Amino acid sequence: xxxxxxxxxxxxxxxxxxxxxxxxxxxxxxxxxxxxxxxxxxxxxxxxxxxxxxxxxxxxxxxxxxxxxxxxxxxxxxxxxxxxxxxxxxxxxxxxxxxxxxxxxxxxxxxxxxxxxxxxxxxxxxxxxxxxxxxxxxxxxxxxxxxxxxxxxxxxxxxxxxxxxxxxxxxxxxxxxxxxxxxxxxxxxxxxxxxxxxxxxxxxxxxxxxxxxxxxxxxxxxxxxxxxxxxxxxxxxxxxxxxxxxxxxxxxxxxxxxxxxxxxxxxxxxxxxxxxxxxxxxxxxxxxxxxxxxxxxxxxxxxxxxxxxxxxxxxxxxx
Amino acid sequence: xxxxxxxxxxxxxxxxxxxxxxxxxxxxxxxxxxxxxxxxxxxxxxxxxxxxxxxxxxxxxxxxxxxxxxxxxxxxxxxxxxxxxxxxxxxxxxxxxxxxxxxxxxxxxxxxxxxxxxxxxxxxxxxxxxxxxxxxxxxxxxxxxxxxxxxxxxxxxx
Numbered sequence: 001x002x003x004x005x006x007x008x009x010x011x012x013x014x015x016x017x018x019x020x021x022x023x024x025x026x027x028x029x030x031x032x033x034x035x036x037x038x039x040x041x042x043x044x045x046x047x048x049x050x051x052x053x054x055x056x057x058x059x060x061x062x063x064x065x066x067x068x069x070x071x072x073x074x075x076x077x078x079x080x081x082x083x084x085x086x087x088x089x090x091x092x093x094x095x096x097x098x099x100x101x102x103x104x105x106x107x108x109x110x111x112x113x114x115x116x117x118x119x120x121x122x123x124x125x126x127x128x129x130x131x132x133x134x135x136x137x138x139x140x141x142x143x144x145x146x147x148x149x150x151x152x153x154x155x156x157x158x159x160x161x162x163x164x165x166x167x168x169x170x171x172x173x174x175x176x177x178x179x180x181x182x183x184x185x186x187x188x189x190x191x192x193x194x195x196x197x198x199x200x201x202x203x204x205x206x207x208x209x210x211x212x213x214x215x216x217x218x219x220x221x222x223x224x225x226x227x228x229x230x231x232x233x234x235x236x237x238x239x240x241x242x243x244x245x246x247x248x249x250x251x252x253x254x255x256x257x258x259x260x261x262x263x264x265x266x267x268x269x270x271x272x273x274x275x276x277x278x279x280x281x282x283x284x285x286x287x288x289x290x291x292x293x294x295x296x297x298x299x300x301x302x303x304x305x306x307x308x309x310x311x312x313x314x315x316x317x318x319x
Numbered sequence: 320x321x322x323x324x325x326x327x328x329x330x331x332x333x334x335x336x337x338x339x340x341x342x343x344x345x346x347x348x349x350x351x352x353x354x355x356x357x358x359x360x361x362x363x364x365x366x367x368x369x370x371x372x373x374x375x376x377x378x379x380x381x382x383x384x385x386x387x388x389x390x391x392x393x394x395x396x397x398x399x400x401x402x403x404x405x406x407x408x409x410x411x412x413x414x415x416x417x418x419x420x421x422x423x424x425x426x427x428x429x430x431x432x433x434x435x436x437x438x439x440x441x442x443x444x445x446x447x448x449x450x451x452x453x454x455x456x457x458x459x460x461x462x463x464x465x466x467x468x469x470x471x472x473x474x475x476x477x
Binding site for chain 2: 103117118120143146147149
């Protein structure tokens with residue numbers, strides 16, 4: 001009896017020393033490694049070549065692997081950081097350059113136009129007897145061109161400003177924004193009778209002034225390109241298009257050939273002559289810039305003479 | 320003439336000869352018949368206003384009723400002219416209208432920040448230029464009450 005008790009005690013203390021203690025020690029090291037993120041630590045190797053010895057060896061090999069991966073990860077982070085710094089620096093430099101160019105254009109490019117227009121005006125007044133009807137018509141064309149270029153320069157500067165402006169997000173009631181835009185358009189062309197439908201409950205978290213530019217330009221376009229319609233219709237709402245939720249402005253106006261859809265959003269690109277529909281071709285470029293500043297996009301759908309629908313989103317696509 | 324019987328002078332500060340002629344033409348066309356003294360850069364404007372250089376000895380009690388200040392000027396630019404005017408008790412209250420090509424935000428902030436009284440963009444269209452000149456003349460030479468003249472202590476010179 002006593003002998004068997006002694007044997008049990010000896011056996012249990014042997015098991016404790018050879019199995020439990022190394023495992024508890026291993027667990028302690030694992031805890032320290034995970035707490036301190038110190039992957040240099042290793043468990044003291046076992047002198048025995050039993051399962052415990054193999055376990056300790058594998059554990060240490062695993063720590064070695066983690067240490068390597070961790071070093072790789074830190075290097076990748078550092079690379080990424082450096083690349084972000086570099087890109088940010090380049091972006092800031094490009095923005096500064098754009099600002100300098102804009103500033104110079106704003107000050108220097110309009111002044112020669114003022115001379116062209118002003119002295120054409122002076123010619124007409126001071127030397128009127130030297131010009132017949134044709135001469136006066138030529139001068140009128142020169143003056144129109146100067147004025148038009150002044151407008152183009154302003155459009156260009158506004159577009160550049162849009163790229164640089166900081167955006168501030170707020171909750172915007174799109175329905176009331178659209179209603180106020182439509183009532184401004186009605187006031188500017190009281191002779192037109194346009195049926196405007198606006199879906200209720202349209203909300204967005206966006207920059208209010210950029211949103212005003214976006215909707216304003218889309219409504220102005222719809223207003224303009226329905227001017228030949230006896231019963232013009234404009235609709236604004238939210239729908240699912242191309243598999244995502246998007247706002248849309250739809251009209252029953254002149255429309256365009258979808259072949260040219262990609263040209264539509266380029267600055268100063270026009271699909272109609274100025275005598276058909278006036279404009280400088282800056283409106284949709286402005287819309288595109290404004291929605292892109294929110295991470296969104298704009299696209300259009302149309303057939304010639306069958307109206308046009310412009311869709312836009314204000315969020316980055318969830319992937 | 321102002322209440323003291325002195326002429327109401329307009330001082331355009333303008334380096335561009337075309338713009339100068341167009342401005343004079345626009346002012347004439349809008350029946351502004353006041354004496355106009357043109358400064359062609361910032362230095363000339365400061366010389367006139369502080370009676371220095373070629374203007375040494377000028378009667379400093381006679382100050383322009385309105386200064387039409389361009390921003391982009393050779394030597395000393397418009398904003399620096401404005402800064403120096405506002406820093407000197409002889410000129411700190413003079414009405415200054417910035418009249419320039421640009422409507423860049425940074426210019427408007429700097430201009431008003433330095434104490435400009437008004438900021439007007441020169442239009443490309445000459446008919447609009449005439450209209451701007453007419454309104455500026457009407458407002459600054461007729462409607463607006465100028466600041467009272469300070470007792471000027473001009474620096475003693477030998």
